Amino acid sequence: MSIVTVATQPIEGQKPGTSGLRKKTRVFMAPHFVENFVQATLNAIGGATGKTFVLGGDGRYFSDRVAQVILRMCAANGAARVIVGRDTLLSTPAASHLIRLNRTDGGFIMSASHNPGGIDEDFGLKFNTPNGGPAPESVTNAIHAETLSLANYRVLEAQDVDLSRVGETTIGDMVVSVVDPVADYADLMETLFDFDRLRASFAGGFRMRFDAMCAITGPYATEILENRLGAAKGTVVNGTPLPDFGGMHPDPNPTWAHELMDVMFGPDAPDFGAASDGDGDRNMVVGKGIYVSPSDSLAVVAANAHLVPGYANGISGVARSMPTSTAADRVAEALGIPAFETPTGWKFFGNLLDAGRVTLCGEESFGTGSDHVREKDGLWAVLFWLDIIAARGQSVAEILTDHWARFGRNYYSRHDYEALPIDTASAIVDDLRARLGDLPGTVVQGMTVSAADDFAYTDPIDGSVSAQQGLRVVFSDQSRLVIRLSGTGTEGATLRLYLERVVPGPKDLDLDVQQALDPVIRAAEELAGIRARTGRNAPDVIT
Numbered sequence: 001m002s003i004v005t006v007a008t009q010p011i012e013g014q015k016p017g018t019s020g021l022r023k024k025t026r027v028f029m030a031p032h033f034v035e036n037f038v039q040a041t042l043n044a045i046g047g048a049t050g051k052t053f054v055l056g057g058d059g060r061y062f063s064d065r066v067a068q069v070i071l072r073m074c075a076a077n078g079a080a081r082v083i084v085g086r087d088t089l090l091s092t093p094a095a096s097h098l099i100r101l102n103r104t105d106g107g108f109i110m111s112a113s114h115n116p117g118g119i120d121e122d123f124g125l126k127f128n129t130p131n132g133g134p135a136p137e138s139v140t141n142a143i144h145a146e147t148l149s150l151a152n153y154r155v156l157e158a159q160d161v162d163l164s165r166v167g168e169t170t171i172g173d174m175v176v177s178v179v180d181p182v183a184d185y186a187d188l189m190e191t192l193f194d195f196d197r198l199r200a201s202f203a204g205g206f207r208m209r210f211d212a213m214c215a216i217t218g219p220y221a222t223e224i225l226e227n228r229l230g231a232a233k234g235t236v237v238n239g240t241p242l243p244d245f246g247g248m249h250p251d252p253n254p255t256w257a258h259e260l261m262d263v264m265f266g267p268d269a270p271d272f273g274a275a276s277d278g279d280g281d282r283n284m285v286v287g288k289g290i291y292v293s294p295s296d297s298l299a300v301v302a303a304n305a306h307l308v309p310g311y312a313n314g315i316s317g318v319a320r321s322m323p324t325s326t327a328a329d330r331v332a333e334a335l336g337i338p339a340f341e342t343p344t345g346w347k348f349f350g351n352l353l354d355a356g357r358v359t360l361c362g363e364e365s366f367g368t369g370s371d372h373v374r375e376k377d378g379l380w381a382v383l384f385w386l387d388i389i390a391a392r393g394q395s396v397a398e399i400l401t402d403h404w405a406r407f408g409r410n411y412y413s414r415h416d417y418e419a420l421p422i423d424t425a426s427a428i429v430d431d432l433r434a435r436l437g438d439l440p441g442t443v444v445q446g447m448t449v450s451a452a453d454d455f456a457y458t459d460p461i462d463g464s465v466s467a468q469q470g471l472r473v474v475f476s477d478q479s480r481l482v483i484r485l486s487g488t489g490t491e492g493a494t495l496r497l498y499l500e501r502v503v504p505g506p507k508d509l510d511l512d513v514q515q516a517l518d519p520v521i522r523a524a525e526e527l528a529g530i531r532a533r534t535g536r537n538a539p540d541v542i543t
């Protein structure tokens with residue numbers, strides 16, 4: 001087998017976004033596109049010589065081809081070993097775990113997460129660093145810089161490696177270890193949660209429904225919930241990962257997981273419902289007739305962590321992305337531990353987790369996780385809730401009601417306007433940004449603005465600065481609105497409007513969420529004019 005050096009030219013647009021490089025699949029299928037990005041990544045991390053990597057993904061269309069390219073390129077660049085999930089499958093949290101467990105030099109994750117899959121849908125590729133987390137901006141900027149000057153890439157001339165069977169083979173001088181995608185991850189979960197208590201709960205008649213949305217979590221949920229914990233067969237639905245996710249949009253929110261919502265709000269609702277996304281890092285949690293907002297979920301998890309074996313010794317701190325509601329901050333205050341506010345994207349939690357400054361992290365976008373890996377973790381969050389429910393002997397509704405009574409309630413919602421013309425969306429953000437300095441002290445829809453800024457973050461560990469991370473307008477009653485542009489979309493621009501209103505209680509803890517937020521929604525329209533300027537009557541997605 002010989003190593004071929006292929007001449008290439010820089011390709012525009014290979015800048016990783018909030019979470020890796022995401023494009024239409026056909027863009028990834030263009031000549032040299034994958035190869036350029038992989039070589040740029042290897043160059044940016046100082047080469048691959050002697051290194052070990054993890055490789056896997058959510059199994060979406062084109063993953064099988066990309067996996068073979070990555071293997072041939074790692075071999076040609078001198079890597080010692082690549083650990084691959086069987087059939088290229090690895091959930092994002094499982095990949096993070098394998099990177100850490102095997103003390104590797106990082107890993108490649110093939111996924112566009114919750115974006116649909118297929119030849120006319122989306123593909124994605126992300127590099128995670130040796131701590132198991134998404135590459136920080138210093139690394140993604142270096143990768144992007146490499147893509148702009150790349151002149152050639154190296155690839156081994158070789159046949160495809162059989163990835164359908166667990167075991168070791170070689171390609172050139174490089175070892176390929178094909179592993180069971182589920183086993184190590186499931187074992188990790190057993191160390192964190194009280195599996196005996198959970199088994200007793202299912203044996204006692206507790207019923208749940210887990211919707212894997214034809215994406216990666218099916219095999220994980222089936223092994224953990226049905227096989228190890230004894231949940232009834234059929235608890236996991238849509239449990240087989242399909243290259244096009246069965247035509248579904250594997251995004252666990254009330255809009256896209258509406259089948260689950262219908263069941264949970266219907267007459268025969270089980271005790272608990274949950275869904276995960278394409279690559280298994282997101283979670284939606286639903287009780288009988290009650291939806292748990294992800295921001296509340298983080299707060300409840302933090303407030304009850306002491307009930308869960310893996311966290312019984314206490315948590316060191318909590319971090320949330322800036323647009324996530326401040327519900328978790330109230331819990332941190334009560335626990336006497338620090339709360340951190342970071343930009344959107346899991347990569348910003350890595351340093352805090354590595355330094356032991358925080359144990360739990362969360363985002364409003366259905367992401368919750370802890371220091372057990374360096375990604376958000378959908379199934380972990382589901383097990384956390386199940387363990388809390390079992391320990392407290394309460395329903396989801398009772399747990400939330402108690403939580404709000406104790407800490408007050410942060411009414412919260414996100415309104416997404418998708419596939420907007422990029423110019424329109426950018427102008428909305430730019431115009432509001434230009435007016436931020438004048439807003440404090442003004443009255444909007446009866447509420448006084450107390451602060452307004454464009455969020456900039458200085459990482460407390462390495463001092464790196466990330467500017468322009470979202471416009472926020474805070475009112476004197478702590479209500480808040482945030483506007484930012486998505487960094488994961490592949491079509492036009494997606495504008496996200498985040499809305500929050502704090503009600504300390506004891507009154508008004510049981511309002512309709514959109515009604516409770518109505519003044520903030522009107523204030524956002526008055527300040528940014530999203531509907532007026534886009535001609536849209538309503539958001540495409542409300543979470």
Ligand code: VG1
Nearest residue numbers: 018019113345346363365486487488
């Ligand atoms: C979105 C979410 C963000 C999340 C990111 C990746 O980013 O808002 O909170 O970390 O997706 O999640 P953006 O830039 O589109 O708002 V995943 O499950 O798509 O890897």
Ligand code: CO
Nearest residue numbers: 113114279281
């Ligand atoms: Co995801």
